[in-house]
Amino acid sequence: MSTTPTFLQPAARAAGYRPSPVRDFWEVSMQPGFISLAGGNPDLSVLPLAELGATASRIITERGMDALQYGSGTGTPGARDAAARVMAAEGNPVDPSAIQITAGSQMALELVVKLLCDPGDVILAEGPTYVGALGVFAGMEAEVVHVPMDADGLQPDALEETIGRLRSQGRTIKALYTIPNFHNPTGITLSAERRPRVVEICSRAGIPIIEDNPYGLLAFDGSTLPSMHQLDPENVIYLGSFSKIVAPGLRVGWAVAPESLRRPLQLASEATTICASVLSQTLIEEYVLGSDWQGILDKARALYRERSAAVQEALREHLPSGTRWSEPRGGFFTWLDLAEGSDCHAVLDAAIDAKVVFVPGTAFYSGPDRGPGAPGISQLRLAFSLEDADTLREGVKRLAAAIRG
């Protein structure tokens, strides 16, 4: 005599959670012979695994009663110190007490959006932007309005114009979400000149900036730029991650928020996961405070530099005219603009036949996924972080054939 269970009448926000093409390609790309230019996984071959294993063993044996127990809601003191060290290495000193540790920086973003956005509120974001952020925004029923980019990143004039337009429509803008360094998916970096301007526009408009910075230490030449957080700590919420500089499988990230948001962040974090894995936090503490993590990062940077160069060379050699692409100076990604009228989904079908995968451009925009007007329909993202240079060259060659059709 059961009636239909109520879980078939989900919350409005449930409709917002859509499959991530990045993760859905995982299975396809695991098939033998496939080359994946899809997922943005770091190359972990540089890690001293035996040493890390010995460290984990020591932590559990000597400090296991703490490392395997519930931990502080703000994060362990050691993990907060480690996050502060990483920020200092990038030229962004903060006090460890300002740091909220989370189970990955994805979760830090989720908490911030949870605390900021009521349904219908607007989040500004680069167009294109990180697909995982779009999932968070949709899940909290926030509407994304994209601000265009060029080779120097987010366009300040367009930002100003967008804010004015939305406000004249009576919309509530809750934040600008931006990835200033080696942006996902374009690989583009917001120029040093534009940073103070973007910060000033948002400060004047009373719009907080969510600065997502997982790739800041991954410049091919090791250089760094001042964070937006350094420029205006009272109006910038900074998100950091150990995933790209240590290991994503540990799931530890952090947020640095203005004072008034710190306690709410802690409470929301406790309500979501109680705390991040204490074992992971302790391992990161030992790795960052007790090893030459920057020397290891140098090796990773050299790998990514070589791989990006291989992709650029192969793109120049194989891609048909009419195709343009970004030239990243760091990070994991290159962004392609196909000839006008191209359909990235059709190219993907052909690419899968040729045993290469990438992420179609439409994944990185809010809006319709298909059809001639869909944003990103003639664009695509290539990741060069995980495959070696020869494989990448072969992948681009296959991609070029798929584009030619």
Add this chain to the structure above:
Amino acid sequence: MSTTPTFLQPAARAAGYRPSPVRDFWEVSMQPGFISLAGGNPDLSVLPLAELGATASRIITERGMDALQYGSGTGTPGARDAAARVMAAEGNPVDPSAIQITAGSQMALELVVKLLCDPGDVILAEGPTYVGALGVFAGMEAEVVHVPMDADGLQPDALEETIGRLRSQGRTIKALYTIPNFHNPTGITLSAERRPRVVEICSRAGIPIIEDNPYGLLAFDGSTLPSMHQLDPENVIYLGSFSKIVAPGLRVGWAVAPESLRRPLQLASEATTICASVLSQTLIEEYVLGSDWQGILDKARALYRERSAAVQEALREHLPSGTRWSEPRGGFFTWLDLAEGSDCHAVLDAAIDAKVVFVPGTAFYSGPDRGPGAPGISQLRLAFSLEDADTLREGVKRLAAAIRG
């Protein structure tokens, strides 16, 4: 020229995240000489730390490229197998493919509530209930309506009456949240006789049950009861946890949901943390699939049994007449009803002077925290999971003096 940043105008849900007294007592209870009857931490002294350390070392050294990398959004196959083994050990066989791994079962609850509840929807829950669940419900702006318990757990007649009353008021009930085994905070177990009745009432009313079962394997005599999930897998969302049977610091839990909710759960999980710590998942896989975890759990059960007995004995010896308490057959907690007109906050003040802490009853109810009418005002929770028997006896003695005033 900054205007007030918009984050000072938080989302409506931000007001729902309130401090957990359980976690706020942490610092007080860490002071020298203090006895904590507050936090529900498992005793990890039974764990074979050196062995676990060696396992972690082997995992990172031999499987580090996977265990430190991003993992599957549903959880690693090994962690899903381990969760299924734990459920089978409790008499609840499920297929591992039905299991969604999360970063602790707190997060599993958060995801389910996110997917089910729009603001203003009602969640039914035992009165009292788990304080961390109240945080999740408030964060998603769901309203909690309590259903009374007695020594056999949730009262089916009261459940039926509450559903009828709320529906006649036009309210939307989205779920019954229940902790059937060694309930937090009361230690009470829903009797075997009542389970089919509760399941039938909810099924008939089309109200899914969220069955939170972190303590089910912690009966002092090792016995188990059929889960609600076994009785009605199509209408029960089961939440499991490794925190109380392995280690909470790893932050791994799981959900088993009806088919239609599995994909939404995966997507919401990916949007929240991408995946749970892969290192933690792999360590749990090796521990549950490769060691005598049930033998170790036997030792833990013996500890908790001895401690609960010590608390019961001390309560009988020291507490003033007019005080009643629950007699748990497993789990971590005993619940006290003070004499009518008592104020648990006043008792807590006196207890802190006497260097003992507990969690006041008001923490476990939705509603006002202070004043004569506040639910739980004359109640309190004692945890016996972490301190040894002698310390517990001394703690209860101090508590008794605080109650006498």
